[in-house]
Amino acid sequence: MFLPLHDTNPLRHLQVPYVTYGLMAFTTLVYLIQAMLPQSSFDLLAVEFGMIPIVVRDVYPQPLPWLPDWAGLFTYAFLHANWMHLLSNMLFLWVFGDNIEDAMGHVRFLVFYLACAALAGLAHLAFNPNDISPLIGASGAVAGVMGAYVLLYPHARVFVLARIVIPIPLPIPAFWMLGFWIATQLFFLVIGSNEPVAWWAHLGGFLAGMVLAATLKRRAVPLWGGR
Known part of the structure; x- marks a missing residue:
């Protein structure tokens, strides 16, 4: 898997992407x-604030009585299983989030990020309706950011760390880098990977990001840009 390091896509409307930095x-x-x-206590926090399908569906009572059943669709995106889980999500958000915030504006980007988290959670729920395990992690929301990026800036160059003989940074168009990422998600979903990864949340978030970006972007921001 390629690791993104940075892109060559300058901000055009904002000076500082406050929301991206704030989310991180x-x-x-x-x-x-x-x-x-x-x-x-770590595990209990995941149960209380993670997205548990049978809780969201109101089949099983919410562990925290004061928290609405649907709240887990948002809160799960701020919990992570370990530091590698956190760092990988924050790296992708760091590279791609600033340009999507620039394309939408601060408020609409925050709404976009939370909506992608919720829709990614619903995609996971749709294919795992009776799951009793909590879904945690920002992967679905970040996948939405990536989906928006490939729609708005497919031609932007992204420097990725690729291991050929030794790890070296390579400039690759975002379309190919993110296309490889989504193809990887589909591959593991089809072969039925045993890894504890929410593949449907990734796919759902990515598609949600593409659809929402088309409606939430600034009028001056074209589709298929980044040249």
């Missing part, structure tokens, strides 16, 4: 709090 900071802070807890 808040998500990291939540994980630092998680990491300081004993394992039993």
Whole structure:
């Protein structure tokens, strides 16, 4: 898998992508709090604030009575299983989030990010309606950012760390880099991977991001840009 390092896509409407940085900071802070807890409390937090399909469907009562059943569709995106899980999601958000915030504006980007998280969670729920395990992680929301990027800036160059003989940075058009990513998700979904990865959430978030980006972008931002 290619790891994105940075892109060559300058901001055109904003000076600072405050929402992207804020989401990264808040998500990291939540994980630092998680990491300081004993394992039993760590697991309990995932149950209480993760997205559990049978809880969202109101088949089983919400672990926290004061929290609505649907709240897990948003809160799960700010929890992570370990630091590698966190860093991989934040890396992708760092590389691609600023341009999508630039294309939408601060408020619409925040709405977009949360909507992608919820729709990714619903995609996972649709194919795992009786699952009792909590879904956690920003992957679905970040996949939405990636879907928006491939729609708005497919020609932008993304420097990725590729291991051929030794790891080297290579400039690749976003369309090919993100296309490879989505093809990987489909491949593992088809072969029935045993990895504890929410493939449907990734796909659902990616598609949601493409659809929402077309409606939430600024009028001045064209589709299929980034040249």
